Amino acid sequence: MTSVLVAGGATGIGSACVQALRSTGVDVYVADLNVDAAGQHERAELPGRFRVGRHDLADPESPARAVAATLDAFGRLDGVVVTAGVHLVGPVTEYSVDDWDHTMAVNVRAPFLFAQAAAGPLAETGGSLVFTGSTAAFRGSRGAFAYSASKGALVSLTRSLAVELGSVGVRVNCVCPGWIDTPFNAPYWAMQSDPDGALGSIVERIPAGRQGVPSEVSSLVVYLLGPSAAYVTGQSMIVDGGLLSA
Template identity: 40%
Template structure:
C-alpha cells in the first residue's frame, strides 16, 4: 500500500519510541519522511530543532520544505514527562514541560500551516490518556496533554475549510524504551511487567506499531471526513472500572 506516495511527512520525536514507529510506517507506505528532534537521526533524514524556540521551528520547517519541495503531513510526537506534584514543581520545570509538550506542537503547527494548506494536508498530534485522566505526580504532563487535545480541536475548527485536518491520538501504556527504563527503575521490575497487562482489558500493553497504524489512517485520504477528534489507543484501560 502506497497511501503516501509523492507526499512528505515531518515527524517530531521520530528518532525513537512511538515517533520512530510512526516515521517507519509512513515511509513504508511511500512517504518521504523527515524527523525533527535535538539530535540527528541515524536512520532517516532529519532536522535539528529546539521545539521551544519559535525561530528554530520556523527555520526547521522551511528547511524540510526546501529539501523535499512540499509538506503534506505533520506529526507532533516529541514529548517529555516530569514526575512532581504541583507543590513540588518549580516554575522552570513547569514551563519546560509545557514548552515541549504543548508550545512545541503549537509552534510546529503555526510554521507548517501555509504548506499544509497548499497541499491539503493533515496534522496528527500525539496526546495521551493523561490528557483525559491523570496518574499521580503528573500535574504538568496532564495539563499539557489536555491542552494539546484542545489545540487539536481548535485547529480543526479554524482550518478545516482551508483543507487542513487535525486529529490527535491518546496512547496509554506503550512498550517503548522510555517505559522500559521506567520499569527497570521500579523496586521490582519483574513484578511490574507481570502486572502491567492486568490494567488492560486486552490483557497486555501496547506496541508502538499499533499507534503508528492509527496515525497512518488519520493522515491518509481514507480519513478525509475525520477531523477534530481524539482517539484513545489504550487496550481499553480507560474504559475498565476498578472493582467495587
C-alpha cells in the same frame, strides 16, 4: 501524500511512523534532539527518502525551522506528525517552575507552533497535522500533573485548530496512546523497586492484557494522515488496549 515531517521521529512511536510512511514511498523529514538515534533510519533501505535535522522543540524557533527544512528537502508538505514529548514527574509541593514550563513548551507550545508554521504549506496540498496526546489527558496519576495538563491542553488545542484550519482544507487530529513499550517509560521502570511486579500490575488493568507496541499507534497516525480519513478532524483517538474503558 509524498512528504511528511515527523517531530520526535528518532525513537518509539515517531520512529514507527517514519518507518511506516517511508515503506509506502513517503519522504520523511525527522526533527529531533536525538539525531544519533534518528540515524538508524538512514541505514534502512525503504522507498521513501529520509532527512534528519537537530531541532530542540523547547526552542520556539524550532517548528518553523523544521517546516522550512522539510520544504527545502522535498519541495512540499503533506503532513506534520508531532510525537516528541516529555514527562517530568515530582511531588506537587516540590515541582519546579522550570519543569512545568519545559513540559508546556515541548508538549503544547511546540505543536501549536507547528500548526502556525505549517498551515500555509499544508493548505496548498490539503494536508493534515497529527499530534500525540495520552490517556493522561483523561485520567489523573500521582506526580504527573504537568504532563496530564499538557496532554489535556493538546486535546483542546486539536479541536480549536481543526475548527480554524478546516476553512483552508487542513485537518488536525490527535492520537492518545496508553502504555506503549518505548524508551519513554524507561525512567518510570527505573524508579520501581520491582519493575516486573509493576509491569504485572499495569498489564492486569489493560483489557488487552499487555502493553502496546509503537506500530499499533503509527498505524492510526498513518490512517489519520491519509485520504481514508478525509472527513475526520478535531478528533483525539485513544489507542490503549481498553485501559480507559476498564
